[in-house]
Amino acid sequence: MNTIGQAIVNGIMIGGIYAMVGMSLNLIFGVMKIVNFCQGEILMISMYMSYVLNEKVGLDPFLSIPLVAIMMFCVGALLQMFLITRSMREEDDSNVLFLTCCLSIFFANLALLIFKSDYRTAKSVFENKVVHLGTMNISSPKLLSFVILMVVTALIFLMLKYTTLGKQIRAASQNPRGAEVTGIKAKSIYAITYGLGAAIAGIAGSCLMSFYYVFPTVGNIYGTRSFIVVTLGGLGSVLGAFFGGIVLGLLETLGAVVVGSSFKDALVFFIFILILIGKAEFNQKKQRG
Amino acid sequence: MKLNKKLLMLVALLLIIVLLPIFITVPYIISIFITTFLTISCSLAWNILGGMTGQISLGHAAFMALGAYITTMLLNYFNISPWLSIIIVFFIVGSLGAVILSPCFVLHGAYFSLVTIAFGEAFRNLFLNWELAGKGQGLLLTYGKPSFALMRFGSKAPYFYISLVMMAGYYLVIKRIDHSKLGYGLKTIREDEDTAKAVGINPLKYKMIATFISSGMIAVCGVFYACYVRYVNPDIMMTSKSVEYVLPAIIGGLGSVAGPLIGGAILVPLSEYLNASLSSIANGFNLVVYSAIIIAVIVLQPSGITGWYRHSKLKTRINTYFSKGKTNNAK
Numbered sequence: 001m002n003t004i005g006q007a008i009v010n011g012i013m014i015g016g017i018y019a020m021v022g023m024s025l026n027l028i029f030g031v032m033k034i035v036n037f038c039q040g041e042i043l044m045i046s047m048y049m050s051y052v053l054n055e056k057v058g059l060d061p062f063l064s065i066p067l068v069a070i071m072m073f074c075v076g077a078l079l080q081m082f083l084i085t086r087s088m089r090e091e092d093d094s095n096v097l098f099l100t101c102c103l104s105i106f107f108a109n110l111a112l113l114i115f116k117s118d119y120r121t122a123k124s125v126f127e128n129k130v131v132h133l134g135t136m137n138i139s140s141p142k143l144l145s146f147v148i149l150m151v152v153t154a155l156i157f158l159m160l161k162y163t164t165l166g167k168q169i170r171a172a173s174q175n176p177r178g179a180e181v182t183g184i185k186a187k188s189i190y191a192i193t194y195g196l197g198a199a200i201a202g203i204a205g206s207c208l209m210s211f212y213y214v215f216p217t218v219g220n221i222y223g224t225r226s227f228i229v230v231t232l233g234g235l236g237s238v239l240g241a242f243f244g245g246i247v248l249g250l251l252e253t254l255g256a257v258v259v260g261s262s263f264k265d266a267l268v269f270f271i272f273i274l275i276l277i278g279k280a281e282f283n284q285k286k287q288r289g
Numbered sequence: 290m291k292l293n294k295k296l297l298m299l300v301a302l303l304l305i306i307v308l309l310p311i312f313i314t315v316p317y318i319i320s321i322f323i324t325t326f327l328t329i330s331c332s333l334a335w336n337i338l339g340g341m342t343g344q345i346s347l348g349h350a351a352f353m354a355l356g357a358y359i360t361t362m363l364l365n366y367f368n369i370s371p372w373l374s375i376i377i378v379f380f381i382v383g384s385l386g387a388v389i390l391s392p393c394f395v396l397h398g399a400y401f402s403l404v405t406i407a408f409g410e411a412f413r414n415l416f417l418n419w420e421l422a423g424k425g426q427g428l429l430l431t432y433g434k435p436s437f438a439l440m441r442f443g444s445k446a447p448y449f450y451i452s453l454v455m456m457a458g459y460y461l462v463i464k465r466i467d468h469s470k471l472g473y474g475l476k477t478i479r480e481d482e483d484t485a486k487a488v489g490i491n492p493l494k495y496k497m498i499a500t501f502i503s504s505g506m507i508a509v510c511g512v513f514y515a516c517y518v519r520y521v522n523p524d525i526m527m528t529s530k531s532v533e534y535v536l537p538a539i540i541g542g543l544g545s546v547a548g549p550l551i552g553g554a555i556l557v558p559l560s561e562y563l564n565a566s567l568s569s570i571a572n573g574f575n576l577v578v579y580s581a582i583i584i585a586v587i588v589l590q591p592s593g594i595t596g597w598y599r600h601s602k603l604k605t606r607i608n609t610y611f612s613k614g615k616t617n618n619a620k
Contacts, residue, residue, distance in 0.1 A: 035399035086588050093398060094345055095591050098539050099584060101347075101532050106580035112573030216573070220528075224410060227403050262418040269411035273393075276404050280395040 006136050007253040013142040015249020016149040020204035021222050022229025023156065023241040028197040030236025031173040032190055034084065034093055037100040040223020041107035042198050046072050046205030047214040048111060054122035054209070061122050061210040062144065068206045069199040076198025077191045079103075084194070085187055104219065111216040124210040145207035152203055153242045156196075160238065169193055173236060228272045231279070294611055306453065310446040319445040321561045323517065326452035327510060329553035332537040333459045333546075334506035339535065340544035341472065342499045343479030344394070345402045348409030350530035352504040355382050356511025357521045358416065361428045364439065371440040371516050378512050383505025387497045390504075394496050406528050413526035427522025430515060440516040448517050455513060459506060460550060466502070467546050475499055479544070507534070540586055542595030551594050556583075 025039045049068045053059040059067075083103070087095045129140040160166035171179040172189040180186050212218075228248055233240025251271060255264040310319055335349050356378045363369040363377070393404045416422045435443040442448060466472045474495045477485040482492050515521055524530075541552025559582070563575035590597050598604055 035402065083584070083588055087591060089591075094343075094543070095587060097345060097399060097402060098535070099587050101535075102580045102584045102587065105529065105532070106577060106584060109573035109576035109580065113571050113577055116572065224406060224528075227406075231400075231403070263414070266411045266414035266418075269407045269414065273404055273407050273411070276396065276400060276407075277392050280400070284395055 011250035011253035015246035019245020024200035040219030046202035072202030077195035080194035332549035338503040348405035356508030357515035382508035386504025542593030
């Protein structure tokens with residue numbers, strides 16, 4: 001019983017990070033309808049930013065969150081303005097797909113070039129501190145990350161619902177041309193959205209840096225998982241990404257208990273495939289009848 | 290006389306390529322040719338599903354790796370010749386691909402790409418943990434004396450010819466498909482599935498046939514890969530490997546038969562050159578430059594080289610050169 005309880009707690013905690021990366025992807029996916037295969041690498045860049053700030057300035061990963069988020073916003077907005085908008089086409093999204101694929105290769109190897117392939121860690125004040133919850137143990141960086149996730153989710157949710165920018169983003173997502181007619185510049189909204197997505201990934205990266213290590217291909221692990229989160233939670237839904245992330249985290253840790261840790265990844269992918277196909281079949285049936 | 294002049298040039302080009310191993314004795318250069326032929330073959334196979342049918346699969350490396358694994362296991366455990374496994378692999382992996390991807394055809398666009406990534410990763414995770422497949426270390430093909438029956442040669446020249454024949458064969462097969470009922474059906478599905486249904490094309494059936502041919506053909510590339518490299522491990526199932534087979538088709542021009550051929554002929558030597566000249570300076574440098582070049586091409590020339598060629602002055606110039614003889618003849 002205790003192992004399962006611990007697995008559930010661990011699953012929720014790791015799910016928090018998945019949720020945050022998924023949310024960053026979902027904002028981009030939902031608004032621009034583009035597949036962004038370099039979101040994992042965006043996370044990797046922010047992890048390295050947090051690492052450098054920790055190594056050179058001595059900033060705690062949690063304290064570097066605002067700085068990393070602002071820098072990632074700029075990175076994301078520039079990326080969107082100069083590359084992705086140019087290859088976006090209404091009828092065919094395959095070009096963006098390939099572009100982001102190549103960007104992910106580019107970023108991963110740039111990191112390899114600059115930082116070598118070593119695994120690097122950052123030092124945090126919260127490291128090695130454990131919170132006891134009944135018989136369960138939770139490491140405090142993970143708990144703090146989870147709290148930050150909840151705050152971020154709430155902020156993004158409120159922002160999209162009540163602010164002018166949020167309304168503009170939703171308008172551009174529902175009908176880009178209609179939004180243009182009402183005076184919203186869809187292209188700048190796209191740049192802001194991508195920037196926001198990258199900034200959320202920046203927050204996730206800084207949190208992750210407090211208890212995980214960074215290496216050039218770390219984006220692979222989180223990139224594919226963020227797609228699973230988005231599919232689980234539904235396109236464009238912030239709360240969906242939140243719960244999708246936690247469900248994925250639980251699936252992974254509980255799967256590890258059930259089928260053994262070596263097959264848990266395969267299990268996660270098979271479940272993902274089943275959900276994806278199941279959802280599509282369901283939608284088709286709904287359309288017909 | 291248009292055809293004769295073109296044919297003559299083609300035959301001359303082919304002759305030069307065929308005679309290459311006799312004049313070039315540097316194994317490294319021959320190996321670049323072999324890699325180029327292999328990548329082009331994979332890209333041609335991918336292009337049936339990805340380019341012609343418009344189903345962008347990013348898990349094709351898994352099918353190739355399955356072919357390589359099956360060949361290695363058949364040879365190591367049952368002593369079955371790779372020549373025989375070409376047929377076995379084509380049918381087994383082709384059917385497997387058609388069966389496992391058939392439920393995925395309800396998905397469109399990016400979702401289909403996602404599901405193929407998931408399949409590729411799931412297969413990789415299975416092979417990473419499968420005892421008989423050597424787990425993470427992978428499998429070595431048994432060593433021994435060179436023998437034709439086991440596709441085991443001492444020099445690189447026989448591999449050069451096998452891969453050349455494979456590439457040429459694939460090109461001809463796909464050229465044939467392109468102008469057949471199947472090819473037109475697939476292209477109709479790519480452009481508009483509802484229209485395809487309206488004119489009596491069963492999209493599911495056509496997509497399954499395309500998947501069968503595509504995954505079967507790329508699995509046969511895997512047979513050659515296993516015999517040439519003589520070592521298979523789960524790394525060859527990575528999504529980044531799938532992207533490697535997709536890139537020639539994109540750079541060359543998605544959906545056109547000549548696209549992967551031209552794209553591969555440019556990209557593979559380029560990547561080898563960058564690898565040789567830059568990777569010694571710093572790890573990863575070559576791939577940074579390589580991907581930057583590809584990004585530039587995708588952003589600046591989205592329709593690829595064949596798309597550019599279709600609207601360029603070069604085409605009119607070449608066409609007038611070839612049509613000169615034709616008009617003279619007509620007079």
